[in-house]
Amino acid sequence: MSSTKFKQLSPAEFFYNNRSMAGFDNPTRAVYTVMRELIENSLDACDAHGIKPLIYVSLKRVAADELEVLIADNGVGVPSRYIADAFGRVFFGSKYTIRQSRGTFGLGGKMAILYGQLTTGEPVNVATSIGSDIHLVKLSIDIKLNQPIVHQKKILHNPNSYRGTTVSIKFKGDYVSARNRVIRYLRMTRIALPYASIIFFDPENQVFLAPALTESMPKPPVESKPHPYGVDIIKVKEMVDSSKREVTLLKFLQKFSRIGVTTASRFVTWLGLDPNRPVKKLSDDEIKKIVEGFKSFTFLPPDGSSLSPLGEQTIRTGLTSEYNPEFISVTTRPPSAYEGFSFIVEAALAYGGGINSENGSNEVRLLRFANKIPLIYDSSNDVAMKVIEEDIDWANYGLDPKVDPLLIFIHIAASKVPFKTAGKEYVADREEVRREIRLALRKCARDLKTYLSKKKREQNFHMRNEKLLGYLTLINKYSSALSGKAPLEGRQLGLLIKGAKWDDAKEEI
Numbered sequence: 001m002s003s004t005k006f007k008q009l010s011p012a013e014f015f016y017n018n019r020s021m022a023g024f025d026n027p028t029r030a031v032y033t034v035m036r037e038l039i040e041n042s043l044d045a046c047d048a049h050g051i052k053p054l055i056y057v058s059l060k061r062v063a064a065d066e067l068e069v070l071i072a073d074n075g076v077g078v079p080s081r082y083i084a085d086a087f088g089r090v091f092f093g094s095k096y097t098i099r100q101s102r103g104t105f106g107l108g109g110k111m112a113i114l115y116g117q118l119t120t121g122e123p124v125n126v127a128t129s130i131g132s133d134i135h136l137v138k139l140s141i142d143i144k145l146n147q148p149i150v151h152q153k154k155i156l157h158n159p160n161s162y163r164g165t166t167v168s169i170k171f172k173g174d175y176v177s178a179r180n181r182v183i184r185y186l187r188m189t190r191i192a193l194p195y196a197s198i199i200f201f202d203p204e205n206q207v208f209l210a211p212a213l214t215e216s217m218p219k220p221p222v223e224s225k226p227h228p229y230g231v232d233i234i235k236v237k238e239m240v241d242s243s244k245r246e247v248t249l250l251k252f253l254q255k256f257s258r259i260g261v262t263t264a265s266r267f268v269t270w271l272g273l274d275p276n277r278p279v280k281k282l283s284d285d286e287i288k289k290i291v292e293g294f295k296s297f298t299f300l301p302p303d304g305s306s307l308s309p310l311g312e313q314t315i316r317t318g319l320t321s322e323y324n325p326e327f328i329s330v331t332t333r334p335p336s337a338y339e340g341f342s343f344i345v346e347a348a349l350a351y352g353g354g355i356n357s358e359n360g361s362n363e364v365r366l367l368r369f370a371n372k373i374p375l376i377y378d379s380s381n382d383v384a385m386k387v388i389e390e391d392i393d394w395a396n397y398g399l400d401p402k403v404d405p406l407l408i409f410i411h412i413a414a415s416k417v418p419f420k421t422a423g424k425e426y427v428a429d430r431e432e433v434r435r436e437i438r439l440a441l442r443k444c445a446r447d448l449k450t451y452l453s454k455k456k457r458e459q460n461f462h463m464r465n466e467k468l469l470g471y472l473t474l475i476n477k478y479s480s481a482l483s484g485k486a487p488l489e490g491r492q493l494g495l496l497i498k499g500a501k502w503d504d505a506k507e508e509i
């Protein structure tokens with residue numbers, strides 16, 4: 001008889017065994033994912049804290065199929081007591097808060113480090129400072145125990161108060177086949193972040209140089225309280241446990257976003273509970289009643305303060321620098337929410353100029369971003385593509401996105417982006433999000449339609465005038481010969497064409 005064997009898997013072991021879930025399927029995709037995870041961490045350490053990002057990335061070939069990536073940023077740095085865990089323990093991070101950030105899981109950077117460790121056996125090198133001493137740490141991850149193994153540590157004085165982080169990882173990867181994606185990712189990052197400066201040296205000695213195009217930066221997001229629509233029993237129990245003994249139900253409810261003292265009293269009365277009861281004394285049934293009540297009571301929606309949308313000017317600057325289109329229409333939707341998480345959709349349609357019309361591929365040109373991260377893979381599964389293909393009747397606007405020189409830009413800024421995978425490649429088809437994208441795109445399409453009809457009217461008007469001028473020139477010539485008077489001058493003919501009143505024209509003449 002065979003016996004069943006049980007064993008426990010650590011989080012590090014789990015992701016090590018299931019690398020493809022996080023975007024490390026093969027050496028090509030690994031190059032892109034390693035770079036993306038590290039760049040995202042660097043950008044989070046800058047713009048989420050109001051720092052204009054200055055990011056330096058170098059990718060070197062150190063053996064036939066082995067690369068070394070080095071990334072340096074001017075971000076907030078990592079406090080010394082957290083360095084080992086931040087880079088050596090899966091599910092450890094500073095972004096488990098209700099606030100927009102690129103990072104969410106406490107996993108991405110570690111996956112890059114684990115992947116490097118798995119394919120080359122080499123540890124990661126980190127140098128970081130929050131403005132005081134510089135800490136140099138060489139570490140790897142103990143996969144079984146999910147904890148850091150620190151190989152070397154050094155502290156350097158920092159007389160110039162340098163602040164930021166440098167990470168360097170060796171890993172197996174195929175840059176030649178990843179190059180197009182990597183460059184596309186950097187160009188898209190540039191479109192969303194024209195306020196960042198990015199320098200990338202690739203293994204073929206090519207340099208991608210993207211200095212900042214603008215001084216202005218979106219306002220950093222602020223951390224917000226959980227919204228009553230977005231919590232479950234476990235979360236509420238956790239909040240009850242961490243409350244002090246004397247906290248009453250009325251006070252406790254004010255720990256949620258959009259609940260002040262008035263709403264709290266109305267809610268408690270509606271539930272039929274005692275507002276002065278210490279929250280720690282609530283029974284499981286009463287907690288369940290509160291959580292169920294949260295779902296049916298009407299609260300104001302989340303206010304969007306935890307979000308940092310790009311803003312119209314940033315989007316215009318980014319799109320203009322990359323495509324120089326003839327026309328751009330941008331729409332920012334007001335804050336909305338799903339399951340208590342706030343989000344804002346920003347959309348843009350760019351038309352003409354550098355956006356070429358006959359690309360021959362018969363594909364929609366769609367640039368997708370979520371929390372300022374460019375999304376490159378799996379666009380056909382993304383909610384934005386579903387809206388474009390199923391919800392919008394482009395013919396109504398006289399447009400065909402597969403043929404016209406049209407570029408569609410969508411950014412979802414959310415306190416939690418409904419990504420479908422740990423690789424953060426595409427956004428789930430949630431009705432609330434889908435509706436906002438639909439409304440934003442329709443508004444952009446209306447603006448573009450207005451622009452194009454005006455342009456057409458002006459073109460027709462111009463053509464009509466050209467023709468008229470031809471006829472009038474002839475009439476002018478013959479009538480002057482017949483009457484023996486001097487012919488009118490070109491300027492006077494122009495005035496007639498413009499439709500100026502005859503009396504005005506006479507005065508001019």
Ligand SMILES: Nc1ncnc2c1ncn2[C@@H]1O[C@H](COP(=O)(O)OP(=O)(O)OP(=O)(O)O)[C@@H](O)[C@H]1O
Pocket residue numbers: 037041042045073075076077078086087092093094095102103104105106107108109110111164165
């Ligand atoms: N360049 C950096 N500057 C400052 N802090 C950093 C940097 N890189 C990583 N960190 C810290 O290390 C933590 C872990 O990073 P990691 O990429 O593993 O997870 P995350 O960014 O929190 O979430 P995600 O899994 O979505 O990437 C971060 O939350 C952050 O606090």
Ligand SMILES: [Mg+2]
Pocket residue numbers: 037040041102103104107108109
């Ligand atoms: Mg990260």
